[in-house]
Amino acid sequence: MILLVDMDAFFASVEQAHHPRLRGRPVIVCGDPGRRGVVTAASYEARPSGVRAGMPLAEARRLCPRAEFVEGNPHKYVEKSLELLEIFLSITPDVEPFSVDEAFLDLMRLGERAGRRQEVIELSRALQQRIADEHGLGASIGIGPNKLIAKMASGVQKPRGLTCLDEAEYRRLFWPKPVQELWGVGEKMAGHLRGLGILTMGDLGRARPEVLEQAFGVVGPHLREAAWGHDQTPVVPYHEGVDPKSMGHEVTLPEDCRDAAFLEGTLLRLADQVARRLRGDGFAGRTVTLKLRDHRFQTCTRQRALSIAVDDHLAIFEVAKALWRANWKGEPLRLLGVSVSALEATAGSEQTELFARDARARALQEALDRVRDKLGEASVVPAGSLTHRRGLGHVPFGPLAKVAARKPERRERPKPGRKDAP
Amino acid sequence: MFESLNDPVDVLTSFVGGVMRPIRFRWQGRVIHVREVTGQWNRREGHAVLRCFTVLASRDESFELCYDARGPRWILSRAWNEPPR
Numbered sequence: 001m002i003l004l005v006d007m008d009a010f011f012a013s014v015e016q017a018h019h020p021r022l023r024g025r026p027v028i029v030c031g032d033p034g035r036r037g038v039v040t041a042a043s044y045e046a047r048p049s050g051v052r053a054g055m056p057l058a059e060a061r062r063l064c065p066r067a068e069f070v071e072g073n074p075h076k077y078v079e080k081s082l083e084l085l086e087i088f089l090s091i092t093p094d095v096e097p098f099s100v101d102e103a104f105l106d107l108m109r110l111g112e113r114a115g116r117r118q119e120v121i122e123l124s125r126a127l128q129q130r131i132a133d134e135h136g137l138g139a140s141i142g143i144g145p146n147k148l149i150a151k152m153a154s155g156v157q158k159p160r161g162l163t164c165l166d167e168a169e170y171r172r173l174f175w176p177k178p179v180q181e182l183w184g185v186g187e188k189m190a191g192h193l194r195g196l197g198i199l200t201m202g203d204l205g206r207a208r209p210e211v212l213e214q215a216f217g218v219v220g221p222h223l224r225e226a227a228w229g230h231d232q233t234p235v236v237p238y239h240e241g242v243d244p245k246s247m248g249h250e251v252t253l254p255e256d257c258r259d260a261a262f263l264e265g266t267l268l269r270l271a272d273q274v275a276r277r278l279r280g281d282g283f284a285g286r287t288v289t290l291k292l293r294d295h296r297f298q299t300c301t302r303q304r305a306l307s308i309a310v311d312d313h314l315a316i317f318e319v320a321k322a323l324w325r326a327n328w329k330g331e332p333l334r335l336l337g338v339s340v341s342a343l344e345a346t347a348g349s350e351q352t353e354l355f356a357r358d359a360r361a362r363a364l365q366e367a368l369d370r371v372r373d374k375l376g377e378a379s380v381v382p383a384g385s386l387t388h389r390r391g392l393g394h395v396p397f398g399p400l401a402k403v404a405a406r407k408p409e410r411r412e413r414p415k416p417g418r419k420d421a422p
Numbered sequence: 423m424f425e426s427l428n429d430p431v432d433v434l435t436s437f438v439g440g441v442m443r444p445i446r447f448r449w450q451g452r453v454i455h456v457r458e459v460t461g462q463w464n465r466r467e468g469h470a471v472l473r474c475f476t477v478l479a480s481r482d483e484s485f486e487l488c489y490d491a492r493g494p495r496w497i498l499s500r501a502w503n504e505p506p507r
Contacts, residue, residue, distance in 0.1 A: 033423065075474070076461070076463045076474075079464060375469075376467045
């Protein structure tokens with residue numbers, strides 16, 4: 001049996017656990033609440049108002065005016081995720097973190113117990129209780145004979161739900177449902193399937209494999225198998241690791257923008273962030289993708305394949321800039337994103353050959369990386385991105401610079417020599 | 423809602439059993455007693471690792487404190503600015 005543990009409204013729940021005043025209140029986690037952006041996560045108290053992740057903050061404020069808007073803190077969530085991983089590993093070593101708030105647990109090593117449905121359900125309930133007692137968080141758990149069914153089952157009851165399905169139960173439950181409820185089927189593919197007369201998961205299960213193969217290539221037959229609840233994908237324990245498929249960054253601009261210099265500075269900053277992550281994790285990529293979203297929420301993604309893998313910000317920036325110039329018609333933009341895919345480890349000889357072409361640039365890059373590793377990301381930045389950073393209220397040298405920059409009259413300061421020392 | 427501050431503060435700290443814990447701190451002329459540490463995590467700034475705490479104070483106020491061993495110093499990074507209930 002396989003479990004999928006899905007933490008309920010994870011980011012918002014961590015904030016509620018850390019700040020008791022937020023408990024029982026609608027909480028919306030976002031970027032800087034004072035600026036424009038989108039909802040990162042919404043607590044279950046906010047969801048009845050219609051607030052959803054990805055929604056513009058202005059709309060969330062209109063739907064749920066009494067919500068508390070909290071600036072998200074990735075460090076907090078990652079650390080909590082690692083603490084939860086320790087709990088999962090106390091049950092089985094076969095744990096695959098699927099995202100910061102989801103993990104698959106393969107119970108195979110528990111032997112016969114793993115095959116007994118009631119025992120697995122009891123183990124799952126105990127796991128939910130432990131997560132609640134030790135961390136004050138809710139988790140929904142899906143149980144199934146494979147990852148697909150466990151994942152689908154985890155969404156059946158939320159929050160703090162527990163659903164166990166075998167293949168027959170899975171089909172009974174999901175076949176009447178719209179085809180886009182199948183894990184991995186997005187709106188675009190669902191539209192394509194509807195065009196073939198496939199409206200429900202049952203329709204997909206009954207579809208002729210050759211029709212699906214013709215429409216979707218090798219993915220087609222897999223879709224049909226998924227509708228039947230068949231999945232052979234193994235749980236990959238976290239210590240074996242899975243190489244990432246892509247790395248990217250995107251930013252919602254403070255306001256709709258058609259200022260070419262500002263947009264270019266933004267692209268440079270995003271390319272720099274992506275390049276730093278690539279180098280930090282030892283990857284380079286052969287495909288650069290640009291994402292643009294305009295003021296009407298129309299999203300356009302364009303990508304370009306390269307003959308060599310790259311991991312430096314200028315190479316990524318030049319491609320992203322070319323894509324932007326070719327596809328931007330001057331309309332106001334609200335979001336920009338840059339990502340790199342077709343990743344390969346940089347230990348290969350091809351990288352060596354690539355870097356040898358400009359050894360000095362590489363040496364400079366490595367020196368700058370060392371400075372940033374030691375002093376922080378903001379210690380050295382591409383000059384072209386500085387205008388952009390000022391526009392976003394960026395703090396160049398960390399919290400202390402912010403303290404120094406603050407007007408002294410803003411807040412009453414404790415007088416030196418007071419006797420109320422802590 | 424939370425207000426971002428990043429104010430340097432003096433914090434009376436206990437180190438018991440290898441565990442660091444803020445006890446009370448002085449801010450805006452007040453001495454604030456930490457009633458409960460409700461969360462903690464690490465934040466990286468270059469090579470430095472800051473230890474951060476969310477704390478509940480005696481008047482039900484919430485704060486976020488970060489200990490930076492480079493100083494060593496404490497920073498009050500955020501405060502809940504709603505009046506106490």
